[in-house]
Amino acid sequence: MLRLRSLSGWFGRTRGLRRLSIFTDVRFQDLAIDPRLLRGLEVALGPGARLTSVQQQAILRQLEDPCQKRLDLLLQAHTGTGKTIAFLLPVLQRLLALEAGCVRMFEGTDLMTR
Numbered sequence: 001m002l003r004l005r006s007l008s009g010w011f012g013r014t015r016g017l018r019r020l021s022i023f024t025d026v027r028f029q030d031l032a033i034d035p036r037l038l039r040g041l042e043v044a045l046g047p048g049a050r051l052t053s054v055q056q057q058a059i060l061r062q063l064e065d066p067c068q069k070r071l072d073l074l075l076q077a078h079t080g081t082g083k084t085i086a087f088l089l090p091v092l093q094r095l096l097a098l099e100a101g102c103v104r105m106f107e108g109t110d111l112m113t114r
């Protein structure tokens with residue numbers, strides 16, 4: 001019983017955060033990302049979805065130059081604020097850029113591909 005009560009308090013707090021201020025004015029469609037990724041995001045999040053604050057901080061920096069050397073990031077934000085997309089979107093964008101012939105991205109890393 002005690003557990004259930006604290007879980008419902010946790011959900012209430014999470015929903016409150018979502019309502020309040022985690023979203024920025026930047027929309028995914030404004031980003032220079034592969035159209036395939038954009039389509040997936042639109043299906044998952046709906047058209048015109050805006051980045052959360054942690055997504056803006058993580059994604060914009062990494063998209064500045066998709067061929068740049070690997071950038072290590074440590075993100076900390078409340079649960080449910082979109083950290084998964086913050087990490088995965090730049091990774092997928094880089095992989096698609098690699099597929100398109102942008103090979104500089106893995107220079108100096110220990111990633112082995114065959």
Ligand SMILES: Nc1ncnc2c1ncn2[C@@H]1O[C@H](COP(=O)(O)OP(=O)(O)OP(=O)(O)O)[C@@H](O)[C@H]1O
Binds near residue numbers: 052055078
């Ligand atoms: N920009 C966005 N707009 C709307 N919904 C989003 C956005 N980013 C993520 N979401 C959705 O919000 C939910 C929570 O996202 P996610 O699980 O990535 O958060 P998290 O910060 O990784 O949470 P946790 O710390 O619990 O792992 C998911 O359903 C995800 O699809």
